Amino acid sequence: MHFIEANGAKIPAIGLGTWELRGRTCARLVEQALRLGYRHIDTAQVYENEREVGEGLRGSGVKRGEVFVTTKIWTTHFAPNDLERSTKESLARLRLTEIDLLLLHWPNPQVPLSETLGALARVKQLGLARHIGVSNFTVALIEEAVAACPEPLVCDQVEYHPYLDQAKVREACARHGMAVVAYSPVAKGRVKNDQALLRIGDRYRKTSAQVCLRWLVQQNVAAIPRTSKLERLSENIEIFDFELSDADMREISEMGSANRRLTDFGFAPKWD
Numbered sequence: 001m002h003f004i005e006a007n008g009a010k011i012p013a014i015g016l017g018t019w020e021l022r023g024r025t026c027a028r029l030v031e032q033a034l035r036l037g038y039r040h041i042d043t044a045q046v047y048e049n050e051r052e053v054g055e056g057l058r059g060s061g062v063k064r065g066e067v068f069v070t071t072k073i074w075t076t077h078f079a080p081n082d083l084e085r086s087t088k089e090s091l092a093r094l095r096l097t098e099i100d101l102l103l104l105h106w107p108n109p110q111v112p113l114s115e116t117l118g119a120l121a122r123v124k125q126l127g128l129a130r131h132i133g134v135s136n137f138t139v140a141l142i143e144e145a146v147a148a149c150p151e152p153l154v155c156d157q158v159e160y161h162p163y164l165d166q167a168k169v170r171e172a173c174a175r176h177g178m179a180v181v182a183y184s185p186v187a188k189g190r191v192k193n194d195q196a197l198l199r200i201g202d203r204y205r206k207t208s209a210q211v212c213l214r215w216l217v218q219q220n221v222a223a224i225p226r227t228s229k230l231e232r233l234s235e236n237i238e239i240f241d242f243e244l245s246d247a248d249m250r251e252i253s254e255m256g257s258a259n260r261r262l263t264d265f266g267f268a269p270k271w272d
Contacts, residue, residue, distance in 0.1 A: 021049055155173070156173050181221070
């Protein structure tokens with residue numbers, strides 16, 4: 001198992017994202033992923049599948065201590081009392097006594113960040129979360145969050161793939177000992193027919209998706225690809241038996257620009 005280390009956390013480098021997975025499909029995919037060797041499962045309150053993720057965890061037979069589980073607090077629960085209550089509700093749905101990583105899902109300018117981070121730190125101090133972090137935070141917000149939080153933040157989970165340049169966020173996280181966790185790491189399937197990625201993949205006998213995931217991991221970034229197909233689960237984790245050359249890493253990095261974002265909930269912050 002390969003890990004990304006950050007402020008005391010050891011985050012498995014490849015995880016399963018569960019956005020849009022529902023019901024039995026979700027539980028079955030989580031269970032199968034864990035049986036294939038995944039040890040990092042990502043969910044969120046707004047995904048409305050925490051209960052099914054918990055079912056998959058229990059069904060897999062993998063020991064609880066071996067699995068790194070992330071969930072995310074939705075923006076409507078950022079007031080301090082609400083944050084603690086909603087964390088306990090997430091744990092009840094997952095049927096866990098603690099979450100490995102608890103994130104603020106998106107910034108919410110309606111609630112002072114210092115208040116929200118104080119509550120997030122308290123949840124950790126109460127033993128409800130082993131580690132805490134943020135998601136979809138800009139460089140400016142990372143700086144503000146680190147300064148305001150009494151406990152270490154271990155990551156910023158952001159959209160990151162070859163078409164989206166996240167160098168500034170990566171640099172900001174590195175300054176503070178934080179990891180970057182990449183969601184939509186294969187650009188919602190758009191990399192599948194990318195001629196440059198296919199050409200690079202041919203050299204290593206790997207798919208374009210595997211090339212993308214390897215590119216992220218070689219930057220010390222964790223990736224949480226989402227799939228609803230069982231056969232993709234195996235493909236996405238089989239990236240630790242090859243290494244991209246420096247030239248290939250550069251070529252992939254040069255595909256990115258700052259305005260190629262695929263996810264925006266309408267209240268996304270202005271990105272640096």
